[in-house]
Amino acid sequence: MPVELYNTLTKRREEFKPMAPGKVGIYSCGPTVYSHPHIGNFRSFLVADLLKRFFEFKGLKVTHIMNITDVGHLVDDADEGADKLEETARKEKKDPLEIARFYTESFMTASKLLNIKPADVYPKATEHIQEMIDMVKTLVDKGYAYVVGGNIYYDVTKFANYGRLSGNTLDDLNAGARIELNPEKKNPQDFALWKHDPKHLQQWDSPWGRGFPGWHIECSAMSSKYLGAQFDIHTGGEDNIFPHHECEIAQAEGASGKKFVHYWLHTRFLLFDGEKMSKSKGNLYTIQELIEKGFKKNAIRYALISSHYRQNYNFTFDGLKAAAQAIDKIQQCVFQLKDISKNKESGQVRKELQELSSNCLAQFDEALSDDLNISKALAVCFDFLREVNKVDDANSTEANALLDTIGKIDSVLGVLEKADEEVPAQIIEMAEKRKEAKANKDWKTADAMRDEITAKGWILEDTPGGGYRIKRGGQD
RNA sequence: GGCGGCGUAGCCAAGCGGCCCAAGGCGACGGUUUGCAAAACCGUUAUUCGUGGGUUCGAAUCCCACCGCCGCCUCCA
Incomplete structure (x- = not known):
């Protein structure tokens, strides 16, 4: 099944080759x-994760590189020289690298919580200064860039395709006229490759x-180093289209x-309660904050991947609860199948169940091949x-076969708990007591036990065979 | 000012010319089941797709206008 993806460069869907x-x-x-990276950042990272997992589901070998920008970007194009990393460093009176290390750690922790498969390499900008210098040198030698004092600028008029990705033209950009004129530059749109600022x-x-490198050069230099001068897919948030990715291409x-x-994929921004997320609105939640609020990490993952990547997704706490319910629906089914797998005889897998599985996987593949149509894929799953x-009346062999299918789907979704949650001994004890009371038809004790378990933050559900399932209580 | 996206049930969200009196999830309601629940299953929950026109044998899907929302053009995923 060929995969079709929407390519920002050509502004249409194309078969991925x-x-x-x-x-x-x-x-x-x-x-x-x-x-700290927030949920908006993670939506974009999760889209990359989904894409990667889907390719792996299809049997492709993926090499995934994700940069860590530990050199701040300039706040503006004028010569102020202030950048975010530096700002934080000055404010917190710490070394920029110390700040970078701290927040890199935060990013890695949250990535792990969201079950994001690690990239093969996480190159750091500060460790690739030489590669950047080499690329800048080449650009100067080839006449794409010019030196003014200690600064190097890219001359956008030398690169014919400048603007092709974003749809901007130099004339339109000039009409925007929100660019401060820098007398050093030949053209207002020229951007810095290397800056001098004591x-x-x-x-x-x-x-x-x-000096220090300009805003965009790190991604050009590092992607080329790890993936070659040409590679398949580049992902990012929609805000990266211009100027960042436009400049990357030029460089x-x-x-x-x-x-x-070959293929540029951009994730649209997340809204929070219908509004743009911003510091001033106080809605830039981090993954860790949401977990502290009692939301489950796999529900956060589900919510963030459950809508199409080229669509604004309105993130809400209600949505998070709905996501948790949806996951439990899958988890519940897995629980039942595991139960059958343990307790029933083995046997043949009926043809209709084989077909059910293979049809499901084929349709799941088809849905995601359609420019990552996750809604369709989830519908197939449900x-x-x-x-x-x-x-x-499934036998254990059949249960295992069905579990295997769910496992394949979850290798892409990544939302199921790997192991059953550790239930405290005290809770299990109460559940056993209830089971005994139930056997004696002592409903009063049985109900009391269930209430007590609920009060302790767990949910006890009876299963048809006289057994039970204990799961974590809801959030809030 | 330039470029782009979106508006589908209470909420989230597919569908992009006939299979649509429109998937799937959440929620709600009724039923089966259960000691009671929960879960599961069955059924109900948009004859209609922002509004008004047009094209067409046929439109949520194409065109035009209008209204509303959002993004980029400036650090931002």
Whole structure:
């Protein structure tokens, strides 16, 4: 089944053809580590994760690179030299690298909580200064860039395709006229490749004196290093389209003379309660904060991946609760199947169940192949679950086969708990007491036990065979 | 000012010319089941897709206008 993806570069859906058969190279714009990444950042990272897991589901070998920006981006294009990382460093009176390390750790922790598969390499900008200098040198040598004092600028008029990704033209950009004129630049749209500013905390030696790299060069340099001058897919948030990715293309293609990236995927912004997320509105939640509020980590993951990546998703606490319910629906089915798998005889897998599984997987594949149509894919998943729940005479072999199918789906979704949650001995004791009371038809004691378990934050459900399932209580 | 996206049930969200009197999830209501619950299953919950026109044998899907929301053009996933 061929995969179709919407390519920002061509502004249409295209069949995905990897450069090397069976292999995919993906570069994702990662976090700038001057603060805790929030749910919006993670939506974009989760889209990359979903894409990667889906390719792996289809049997492709994925090489995934995600950069860690530990050199701050400039706040503006004027010569102020203040950047976010530096700002935080000055405010917290810490070394920029110390800040970067702290927030990188925060990012990694949250990624793990969200069950994001680690990238193969997380290159740090500060560890690739030499690669950036080399690329800048090439651009100067080839005439794409010019030196003014200790600063290097990219001359956008030298790169014919500048604006192709974003749809901007130089004329339109000039009409925007929100750019402060910098007398050093030949054209207002020229962007910095290397900057000189003695006030800057992070400085490196270069052929043009001490300074620091411009905003965009790190991604061009690092992606080329780890994936080659040409690679398959580049992902990021919609805000990256311009100027960041536009400039990346100009740099990489200027330096190599080859087409840089074949497919550009951009994730649309997340809204919170219908509003743009921003610091002033106080709705920039981090993953850790949501977990502290009592929401489950897999519900956060589900909520963030459950709508199409090219659509604004309105993130709400109610949505998070709905997500938790949806996951429990899957989890419940898994629980029943495991129960059957343990307690029933083995046997043949009926043809109709084989077909149920293979149809489900084929439709799931088809849905995601359709530009990652996750809504359709989830619908397939729940339709399958309904059919499975109707089967009341499965043998253990069949249960295992169905579990295997759910496992394959979850290898992409990544929302199921790997192991059954550790239930405290005290709770199990109460559940056993209830079981005994039930056997004696002592409903009063049985109900009291169940209430007590509920009060302790757990939920006890009876199963038809006289057994029970204990699960974590809801959030809030 | 330039470029782009969106508006589908109480909420989230597919569908993008006939299979649609429109998937799926959450919620609600009724039923089966259960000691009672929960879960599961069955059924109900949009004859209608922001509004008004048009094209077409046929439109949620195409065109036009209008209204509303959002994003980018400036650090931002």
